[in-house]
Amino acid sequence: MIYGLIVIYNKACKDSNSVKDFQKYNPNTPLIIYDNSTKGFHNKEYCENNGFIYFTKNRNVGISKAYNYVIDNMHFKVDDYLIILDDDTHITREYFNEVKAAVKNYKYDVILPIVRANNKIISPYNFYMNCRSKMIKKRQDLIKSKISGINSGMVINTQLFNKIKYNENLFLDYVDYDFMRRVHKINGVIHVLNSQIDQEFQYFNYDRKNINGAIFRFKIDLHDYKVLCKETGEAWFFYIHAIKFTLKQLIRYRSGKFIGAFFESII
Template sequence: MKIYAVLVIYNQHLSDCPSFYSASKESDVQLLVVDNSTDELFQNQEEARRAGAWFLSMDGNQGLAKAYNAAFDFLRCKNGDWVVLLDDDTEIPKEYWKELQKAKPDSIQLPIVKTIREQMISPAEIRFDLPRPAKELNAIKEITGINSGMAIPKNLTDSYRYDERLFLDFIDHQFLKDMKNKGIKICILPVQLRQRFSADQPEKSAALVRLQIQMHDLSVYYQYAPWKYWYLVIKRKIRLALQLRSPEVLWYG
């Protein structure tokens, strides 16, 4: 079975990415690194080459949707069974690859992803087209999930294009919605990944830039339902204001 793993990296050294280490050690996995870095300090091409990985430079941060489209274009004429999407801050155990080898490539596979605080962030569920954490896996009525560790049958990536108006957020939810509309089955892969977030207390200016990106992407995703956009934006602003202890965040943007 042939597995392609796509790792999009941004202003980080490959040596600091646990998912890079995991995928590069698997003989049945061909890794493709897509580099969105803007800082010349991060020169990852040579490290990717030494690990036997393919490398694509996006010549700056073009966003996640464009990076995934570039990866799918690169892989389109290549034979294989799976395309796995990897985050640079996710720990991938060896059991993940073993379980994926057992799965038949006729459905999308979502692993169980938890934070270091044991909060499950994927799979999640959809209620009224709003994603929310799932309390129990067997209680999910309409499933969704995040990109990290998502395994997609290769034939589906050959014909799919991400909406490049989405820069970073809700790309995963849009993809899974599109797949469900096509009748593609989504299954849970019985293995657990660990997501490492860079900081629980982000630096304010970076957090505001991140909020601006979220607001843009939410406006695209919920262009048909403005109230859902405002519901999530206000919710995220309140959370960030409390996290930063900065009430002025509520009026940002």
């Protein structure tokens, strides 16, 4: 059986692109909602009324813990597959049809679609060194031994969770990068679809008026990348990333608050 999983954060389920497209194009597939919202959006009632499976801890536990909670509590069976989607992804009927064909006829551990944002391919991509990535311009640029991809649109053979799970030291960012790194370590079989889906990728959009929100995300990024670099043996590269990212945010938002957040992250 195929299941869908969408983690919602401070949004009503009815407003999620992924939820709406899932209902439209694949209404008979069970949909799991993990609600990380810190405010009330009546999501539990919405899920109950629509026959969705609903989980929450009534706080934001982060992406990795949300995924692992679902894995531990769903008790998936052999031949079950899990489609993971961000709450702001646009998916298509072609995507669902290709996923169904792939899980029916083959035994893949991970299946990845082509994901585009702002007219660029953001997934899949190639690993570069241990904690870096290299974007591609076309599918043919992928290197089999280095393929990685973002969570949204990823399809996982649930038997894989008997070998690896998500790194709960990572709160939000690089969770998918780390997961795919673990897949490669156990020689998991990865398949790339022809289908394309669209992601409203937040790093391509920013609001200069929302400095506090930008600082919050900035701190999460630096925390998680520091963890990733340390675990991959390239702790030194974190400082290069942190400096470059700080300068980029200073230019974008014209706020010195990012300098304070930078020093907090390197202590």
